[in-house]
Amino acid sequence: MTPLLVYTLITHVMTGILAIGLVHLVFMHFLKKAPSWKYLQALSGWSVILFLVSWATSAFYYVTYYGKAVKPKIMGGAYPWAHQVFMEAKEHVFVLLPFLTLALWLMIRLLAKEQDEKLKKAAMFVAFITLSLGAFIALSGILISGAVR
Amino acid sequence: MEWLPALVLVHIVGAVLGAGGATFAEINLVRALRDGEISPDESELMKGAYAVLRLGFFLLVLSGFAFLLYFRLMDKTEFLYSPEFWAKLTIIGALSVNAILLQTRKINILWGSAISLTSWYAALILGVLRKMDYPYFATLLVYVISVVVMFFIVRAVHKKFCPPHTTNQKTS
Amino acid sequence: MDTNNDKKIQKIQAAAEGIIVVAVVLAVLTIVGELWAPLKNTLKSIFTHHWLGKSALSIIFFAVIFLIRSNMHADMTKLPRKIYAAVWISALSAFAMTAFFIAHTLHLF
Numbered sequence: 001m002t003p004l005l006v007y008t009l010i011t012h013v014m015t016g017i018l019a020i021g022l023v024h025l026v027f028m029h030f031l032k033k034a035p036s037w038k039y040l041q042a043l044s045g046w047s048v049i050l051f052l053v054s055w056a057t058s059a060f061y062y063v064t065y066y067g068k069a070v071k072p073k074i075m076g077g078a079y080p081w082a083h084q085v086f087m088e089a090k091e092h093v094f095v096l097l098p099f100l101t102l103a104l105w106l107m108i109r110l111l112a113k114e115q116d117e118k119l120k121k122a123a124m125f126v127a128f129i130t131l132s133l134g135a136f137i138a139l140s141g142i143l144i145s146g147a148v149r
Numbered sequence: 150m151e152w153l154p155a156l157v158l159v160h161i162v163g164a165v166l167g168a169g170g171a172t173f174a175e176i177n178l179v180r181a182l183r184d185g186e187i188s189p190d191e192s193e194l195m196k197g198a199y200a201v202l203r204l205g206f207f208l209l210v211l212s213g214f215a216f217l218l219y220f221r222l223m224d225k226t227e228f229l230y231s232p233e234f235w236a237k238l239t240i241i242g243a244l245s246v247n248a249i250l251l252q253t254r255k256i257n258i259l260w261g262s263a264i265s266l267t268s269w270y271a272a273l274i275l276g277v278l279r280k281m282d283y284p285y286f287a288t289l290l291v292y293v294i295s296v297v298v299m300f301f302i303v304r305a306v307h308k309k310f311c312p313p314h315t316t317n318q319k320t321s
Numbered sequence: 322m323d324t325n326n327d328k329k330i331q332k333i334q335a336a337a338e339g340i341i342v343v344a345v346v347l348a349v350l351t352i353v354g355e356l357w358a359p360l361k362n363t364l365k366s367i368f369t370h371h372w373l374g375k376s377a378l379s380i381i382f383f384a385v386i387f388l389i390r391s392n393m394h395a396d397m398t399k400l401p402r403k404i405y406a407a408v409w410i411s412a413l414s415a416f417a418m419t420a421f422f423i424a425h426t427l428h429l430f
């Protein structure tokens with residue numbers, strides 16, 4: 001792997017995990033009696049940016065390297081399902097996350113100005129599903145990396 | 150630069166902060182409930198312990214994924230399919246779910262404390278007992294039994310130090 | 322109601338509708354693409370890689386819907402329902418794609 005690909009992979013994983021972590025923080029913070037909307041705006045805004053960076057870096061790594069160098073190793077190894085199920089699912093499910101976090105950020109911006117209990121619950125649900133999908137993607141990443149031997 | 154020692158250090162710090170935070174959260178809770186109610190000062194003290202705990206969790210997860218990257222880039226990926234690694238991941242997952250259940254008051258505080266304490270110390274112990282290849286389900290069975298044992302310990306401590314009917318007290 | 326908040330409500334509605342369309346389009350492109358090679362090949366020929374094509378189309382669909390709908394009237398009372406719809410359809414899309422790849426790997430399709 002070239003140094004550029006190494007840094008791309010590192011950036012993809014770490015920004016993705018950070019983004020999921022921020023969504024987790026958003027969700028937990030929503031559970032407080034009096035959430036700090038400014039804090040939530042910052043967290044959700046950063047999660048959008050981090051997911052976009054993770055998306056862009058994954059695109060570069062996937063298209064230029066994974067297909068020709070990593071996928072054959074997985075498919076020829078003991079755990080081909082790591083690509084056939086988890087990589088295929090992960091690469092498509094991930095596409096939903098930046099849009100969901102963008103919606104979350106927009107909702108928090110409104111909630112900061114206008115308190116609405118129903119909208120707050122809906123925003124919490126967005127955070128929860130984004131977190132769940134993010135956790136699935138992170139675990140899939142572990143399975144895929146572990147199958148590269 | 151050799152990254153592994155730095156990663157190990159951050160991971161250990163995360164686990165220690167988490168286990169320490171969980172321990173002091175429980176100690177502070179018992180102390181706070183001794184008079185039957187949680188004062189604002191006591192609540193602030195517990196918030197501090199929870200903040201340390203959350204920081205520990207984030208350091209643990211971030212450094213954990215940094216480890217994943219390190220092993221992937223060094224072509225040493227067998228570890229990622231090891232039973233004890235997945236047992237540790239399951240326990241971290243249980244910790245995360247427990248935090249949500251505690252925050253939403255959907256779990257009794259004694260069970261929540263038991264799961265939190267057991268999970269953090271289990272993560273520490275599993276980190277120390279690396280490469281021992283314990284079977285996944287056996288590890289989880291020991292974990293579940295430990296949670297139950299911890300519940301009875303926490304309940305006994307609350308019975309001894311806290312007035313009756315405070316075991317369902319909500320924390321701030 | 323404050324105009325600023327009206328704009329925010331419109332944007333949230335637009336985002337929710339954009340997500341619904343993206344979730345459906347993504348699931349259809351992914352599943353149909355695996356079952357019918359010409360679709361996957363078309364995406365590859367236009368975008369150099371089928372996944373890049375799905376990503377690009379997702380962004381395009383979302384952007385178009387967002388830009389159009391964020392200038393149209395939105396009802397605050399209906400907003401939570403639209404958000405729930407967006408989230409449930411996203412979850413369903415993720416489940417459908419994952420279930421498909423499991424079934425595909427097991428040669429059920």
